[in-house]
Amino acid sequence: MSAVNDTKFQQSVFFLTGIFRQENIHVWISIPFSLIYVTSILGNSVILFIIKSDPILHEPIYLSLSMLAITDLGLSISSLPTTLSILWFNSREISHDACFAQLFFIHSLTFTESSVLLSMAVDHFVAICDPPRYASILTLLKVAKMGLVSLLSGVFLNLQLPILLTQYQYCQANILSHSNCMHQEVVTMACSDIRVNIIYGFFVTVNSVGLDFLLILLFYAMILKTVLNIASHTERLKTLNTCISHICVVLLSYMTGISLSVIHRSVKRSSPFVQNVLGNVSLLIPPLMNPIVYSMKTKHVRARIIRVFVK
Template identity: 75%
Template sequence: MSPVNDTKFQPALFFLTGILGQEDLYVWISVPFSLTYVTSIFGNLLILFIIKTDPNFREPMYIFISMLATTDLGLTISTLPTTLGIFWFNSKEISHDACFAQLFFISSLSFTESSVLLSMAFDRFVAICNPLRYASILTPPRIAKMGLVSLLRGVVLVFPLPLLLKQYRYCHANILSHSYCLHQEVMTMACSDIRVNIIYGFFITVSSVGLDLLLILLSYVKILKTVLSIASHAERLKALNTCVSHICVVLLFYVPSISLSVIYRFGKNFSPMVEIVMGHVYLLVPPLMNPIVYSLKTKHIRVRIIRLFIK
């Protein structure tokens, strides 16, 4: 094929969409989005600052919370430039390379967060089911290795996706339905055979996120069996209360993630607005709510925040 024809089939840009049909209201829509981003960044930085500066927060549970806050911070920053660029400046164009880079960070950090949530479930499992060996099992070096493996798994699994996308030709309108780039949608813009991306994307989702969720559920089955074997009702409540925050965070992450996957694969009859809303919920709500959940439900973090602002 001649170079002239290649350029015909290879547009240099993708076009992002904010909220379809609401362009006249972008100035007002930008207000809640801006507040969400500011709150997410401030909340996660606050959690990290408290855990970093207070020597009382050296327990494994708080180290895992700091890992979760770091991942949420990365997810927030990954989507912030394009989302606010649309609502503030109506800037909808994004180059192929920038789009592939953004979807790489979004996907790899999502897989990393799933791994961190699994590590937190393991932490609660050991703390309740084997408390006498808690300190010897979850040592600082072992926790550091768990965090590193979580990050590397996300990077290694997702790394082939943008490389494959870069090889394809794009001859469709290249108009994306979100204010950021998602692999599930970008690959459908290609004119080339994308079966490798479909199969590999499905495989890594099932083998990582699906497996993580299954192991989290199994850990809570074991935790529930252990808690029910405790004679004292007060001790049961105390044990379960230590898991409430993690359960809330797991639901905040997996419910939107699974819902968005179902919409992409089976939701041909859904309204486009449902897909847009779920796309924003999937990436904006967990980083916003996770610091709030841990601030409200974890007594030591709550007390530390109160002391920080009320001398």
């Protein structure tokens, strides 16, 4: 009877791996992870506080930056506590419902962040390519509406994933190679026909993150064309410098996510360690680096932060 109960219990939970084959030093690994977590929370909170408290920063681009900070906070809060519980307490078990909820929040916030990055690319495009009409095209209300649409579309598109996952039976291996629940891997644990989930997951990824990335590339191609028509070399560099922080954030956000998606979908026998590292990097680095990049590369934000801390 106990064996039967154990089998049922095993099938009702997933087991997270933590840092693959580094169990002996999990306590030491938890130190940089904890620092990253605290820094991400503090960094994004400072960005939000600075933008909210300074009327000079109540502009469309800074509203988009606030939305980016909020999504980064959400990503950190929804992913890192699970990782830290593994590193600190070796707490690897996660119920199916908790796992599905976590992957919903992670994927929804990731897709929302992608849309916010696209809206920031639109801001730079209008500011550089059509500056006289900037104030009329991009108002605070329009940017707020774009942010709301981004959030709702991310929630709606990704809500179908956990709903579909709850319809499957899980009677195969239940050990996940990540410190968090990712749809690409969780769906492979099912012993049912998962083609609908795979097709829908691929469709959502291509038509949201993939399309956002292509549009960002298109906007920057047009920005580059406009900048190259500027006669002064100094003015060219000054104009491009306004885009540097956004370009860095785009590269951080997309390159890690695309690499992880390619490994999951294309490389059947990829190393669990590589999957684990990329999974952690894709969730840890953007929320950590985004506030640092914008604090260093955006003159107005940097000046306000220095003024606040000097006081």
